[in-house]
Amino acid sequence: MVVRGTGVARSPPQKYHTRTVDNATSARIVAAAPNRAPLGLIFTGEARALELLETYLVPLATAAGVLLFVCGVALLRLSWLGKRPGNVPYLISGWMLIAGAFWAFFRAWDVEVGVAYGLIVLALAAYGIIILRREIRVPKVQRAREAALEPEERPTNWPRAIAKALLSIVLAGIAAIGVGVAFAVAMPLATHDRIVVGGLLVPVLWGAGMAWTLSDSKLLRATLLLVGISAVGYAVAFLPKVLA
């Protein structure tokens, strides 16, 4: 069997049945599109087809994934434009296409890499659709229903601002490091797992603590809670050393 266009003779694996193209047909196709012969006539058997599929799986699945992400986000936008219950089919199909896009990326790149690629493409697809479908307005037109909530107005002064800064930066940080180190010392996990997960907890807890202390108007409550968390965290972290 000859793989046309390359001129290379190949034998398919014996387990596959081959489906050959007769000479008249192949001559007709080559005459019609001589430059496209490699793609046009390459499917001379399932084995070759499978081989090709393997070769092109990554680019094909990636391209399909990108297309599915774009279509999925576009359908979600259509759902967002419509009203319930008429928009539900768009909503469901949009999320299904996005799930399908992730599946295509998993096929192409495996789960670990596919998740990372998928989330990036999803974000860029959404950015693209939002920018393409932006609304251009006449200056100074704002409907009342578009008015966003205003931040809480609070009387403040320098001592209060400094206290807030100390709470959110220093005390929240001390508490977060205490909890993270307690996790790293005391959790019954492998060394790497407890140290790395404990380390990851620190910025997350610190950030959450910062958000909470800055939004809570009651300074004493935040102070007491953070001092309490710090005490427990450092006690758990340093107790084994003290007792040893």
Added chain:
Amino acid sequence: MHAPLEKARSRKRQFLPPQFVRAMLAGHSALGLAFAALIYIVCITGTVSVFMFELQRWEQPDIAPIDRPLTADEVGAAINAGYAQAVADKAAHDMFVMGPSPRAGHNRLMINYHDHETGAEGSWLASPSGELIARAHAPWTEFVTELHTSLHLPRTWGFFLVGLTGVALLSSLISGILSHPRILKDAFYLRRGGSWRLQEADLHNRLGVWGLPFHFVVSLSGALLGLSVLIVGVLALAAYDGDSEKAFAAILGPRASADETPAPAPDVPAMMRSVEMRLPGAQFTSARIDHIGEAGQVVHLGMRSPGHLALANTYYFKGDGTPLGDGGLESGGIGQRILGLLQPLHFGWFGGLPIKLAYGLLGLALSVITFTGVTIWLARKRDKGTPVPRWEKFWMGIGWGQPFALAASAIAALYGSPAIILYAYLATATLALLVAMIAADMHAAGRVLRLACAVALVFLIVVYLTVWAARIVDPLAWALTAVLAFIAMLMAIPALKRAEARASMLVPAATEG
């Protein structure tokens, strides 16, 4: 006026009570304003740092890139040549070799060595056959990456401040989501040209919400990398007798012992072959040899297997070739794998140029989010009838002054010595602030600085081509120069158009007057 609005809102049961949202918004606003400039500088330099390896090539375009993985013998030859040079430079103590890794965008064979006791060090580029061909020289890339990782402050303080900035960014993401009850209702809105505040808020929220996984991962990994010294320091006090080295060794693998008896340099090719026997298809990415030429030396060999996000797994060997296990960065426990993911996920070093371009766009989006966070506050002040024109101009000076200062520092790197880069950057950033403050209003300030940045970029391109044009052998240099020209155009055209539009708007007014 707001009564019907409040009534309509109260009819629907809200997931987040308005009082909670308003409190969260107040915290989000305070935190954003306090850290805005720092976050912005870290984000914009981080976006540039994604292309660190490409910029290194741009700064030294007379070296041809290497587009294939290296064989064990080639790596061995490079290490031998590097070791001989390190001995000649009296800096043979620790050595780091980084091979080509197209997924990370690194297409060179680079050899670094340093002696931390004397401070002597060297950095070389080698040919694929292992021959040292030129000293590595990329001062501007080094300047930008250091600005991103430590703000050019003393290392410990710099890392801590950048880590704290990462925490502030993470906190802003949390409070931003919690203060955005219309997250679904506004999911696709991007209203331009209407109210200034609504326009900025739409851009801020859309870029923030849809890019959330990226923003979260980047700020979390950045915060952890920045705070690692502090966290490990406390951990060492609790569990490693105060010895941070010991605590780091528990995570990052064995360190060299204190045995200084002379010994032959390690046979890294043999180590590579032993890994290849276990993992056919594994490719060399890097090798770190601590205390090279001493009996206590230890090798950390980076070899990458396909299908993983980590740059490579690290295999540990004694100097005599005895294996000491591996870091499990590709297929170990959850902690080990997270450790392997931190750097590639933070810098986008896992999918070649397409992923880097995506990271560039998403990094730019994060910079825009930071910038618009402040402009929302400025617009709110205007809406309330208490505008703050000085702060408006100041923020334009920061926002558009940074790209201008970075462009000026790149010119300084090309024309002057590396020592003046930081001063050129600081002087230009200060000049940008002064220009902004004396401008008529924030629009004028933004326009002038954008044009200044465009001019600086054009000047940079001219200087670059004057210096390098005849010697460029790396095609990437041309591509990056074209990108710079494109950025200059993006900066200049809208600024010129706006100036034109304002001029045409002023004509009838002047006639009427």
